[in-house]
Amino acid sequence: xxxxxxxxxxxxxxxxxxxxxxxxxxxxxxxxxxxxxxxxxxxxxxxxxxxxxxxxxxxxxxxxxxxxxxxxxxxxxxxxxxxxxxxxxxxxxxxxxxxxxxxxxxxxxxxxxxxxxxxxxxxxxxxxx
Numbered sequence: 001x002x003x004x005x006x007x008x009x010x011x012x013x014x015x016x017x018x019x020x021x022x023x024x025x026x027x028x029x030x031x032x033x034x035x036x037x038x039x040x041x042x043x044x045x046x047x048x049x050x051x052x053x054x055x056x057x058x059x060x061x062x063x064x065x066x067x068x069x070x071x072x073x074x075x076x077x078x079x080x081x082x083x084x085x086x087x088x089x090x091x092x093x094x095x096x097x098x099x100x101x102x103x104x105x106x107x108x109x110x111x112x113x114x115x116x117x118x119x120x121x122x123x124x125x126x127x128x129x
Contacts, residue, residue, distance in 0.1 A: 017075035026060035074120025
């Protein structure tokens, strides 16, 4: 896999992961508020009241920056590293187009997750705190 392909995958992975985080984050905020407070009748009521009382940035999107940091440092690298490793594996061990064994796929996926986790650990700490 050429270097430009890896950078393209990393860029597209980053955009998709951050976009997903922007869509899902308000739902996560509502879920947490519903768990800790009895003043809401449901998720939509919770989001509406948060928006009315706190505004958009401090209501439904409070803490979004930590979620974006996590996606940039963990989600996107994970999605870009696996195809890179798979391509290298195929070049080295399956030069005639043989199917990659399941155990090898599993090992490559685990390795890509481990590498992305080591990159994303500080972002995860920020998100939890």
